Amino acid sequence: MPKNFNLPTTLKPYEGTGDPNIHVTKFHSMMFLNSAFDPILCRYFPTFLDGATLLWFSSLPAGSISIFQELADLFTNNFTASKFYVHDSDYLSTIKQDQHESLLDYMMMFNKIAMEIPNLNPDIHLYVLKSGLHPSKFHKTITVAKPKTLAEFREKAIGQMKIEELRQVCWINKPTQSKEDDQKDLCESIN
Template sequence: MTDHSETQQPSRTNADLTAANAALLAENQRMAELLAEMQNNGDRKVDSKRTNATQHEEHQSESNAKTGETPPKTERRRANPFSEEIMSYKMPQNFTLPMTLTSYKGIGDPKVHVTKFDSMMFLNSDCDPILCRSFPTFLDGAALLWFSNLPARSITSFDEFAKMFINHFAASKIYVRDPNYLSTIKQGPHESIKDYMTRFTTAAMEIPDLNPEVQLHAIKSGLRPGKFQEAIAVAKPKTLEEFRDKATGQIEIEELHETQRNERPPS
């Protein structure tokens, strides 16, 4: 008699192994899908963070553009040499800077530069904050470098600012000419009175605190021999204004002669 239980046992064992293997494969598949989903979720979170950051930057840029604000820089600007009172002063809307003053570069008389600045600003404003904040606009080179290195909050008034400036560049004061130089300026043999006076006046302007009497004596001594020199010797002008009045008449005569020569037909 055959034992059927023994012949059926291997078949059941194989079926069980097949089922277990299938279950294992299914579990592995489920774990792989779970891991893939987790990975996708992580990527989406990263992308979401990047998107949010980009949107925040764009929103901030749009906000700055609307308000006119400048985004903060990574490198902070150094402290300003002006006091809080000067910097907080609200500049007038209609204020304009004079544009005819040459910038001071550290060479020349600093006192002359301050005087010119004062005179040009006279019609605009004599307000301390405006003077202080306008003056650096007319500095360049070594002078601008000096200003940029001043201690923070060290300037509280324009008088103080001007004094610091003049004292620092006192050694740069250069007088190219002195009154004795004027005695070397002579009218050329074919030089007009107008050209002579222009050349003489230009040199005289470079001499600080020039005595008008010295200037008058020098300009009369520089005239070339001729009718105008003789007329000046007779008239004996006592001031530069009187001399200029005489010179104006002579300039008109010379210009008339020049016009007649140009209109004369060639021979």
């Protein structure tokens, strides 16, 4: 073993659900930080397997693996059916902002799914993101401003999210007569 070698402890064992490629990539990245080489990768990979995946590994003939890439290929090919269904860009068009859903919640849900789509074209991403907005002042603003990039859209969205957050604070803390008038005026101006 190399000096100062530390076995990663943050990687959860793969049990047969999820993308096996992601598990191999995480394992390889963590081991790379330790300057691990092929024999170490091959020996420690099974310590990050559990359940059916560990049984699968145990069924491999002794001495049948000569390099880690061979083990990784066998592993991913065997468990590729366990990979969760990945949506494509067409699925994004089904995501719509609900009437009472905050822009922040909509963007978080949309981006979570968008990140799972491999090689998503930024122009399609932007188009579908804008198309999913419910009719509102912000939707009108976006229609007029016509942001051409995701960065431009996000800049405008951040401003709208701040307004929504302030509205929420004002709604929760409705000004009473004893509070300062400027807070009341501020809350009324954003509504």
